[in-house]
Amino acid sequence: MEEKVGIYFYKNILGQNKYIATTCTRSGQGIDMMFSHSVKKFNKKAPKLNLGTYLLIDGEVFKI
Structure with missing residues (x-):
């Protein structure tokens, strides 16, 4: 399987990542x-x- 990279982020009140x-x-x-x-x-x-x-994985965003 290829290596998958995940990026965790949140959106603040202004909608910024x-x-x-x-x-x-x-x-x-x-x-x-x-x-x-x-x-x-x-x-x-x-x-x-x-x-x-x-969580962003390979261009797909998932809410956690």
Whole structure:
């Protein structure tokens, strides 16, 4: 499987993308982990007043 890169970000009140972290994986299980264990940690880093936390993988955006 090709290496997949994920970018975590949130949208602030002004609608701007604010990047939190990046990650990469080469397996299907790694992609599952992108959506699961780290979400709580990233939500703690993002301010409470935001428009959601997101994950960008290969041009597709997922709300987490």
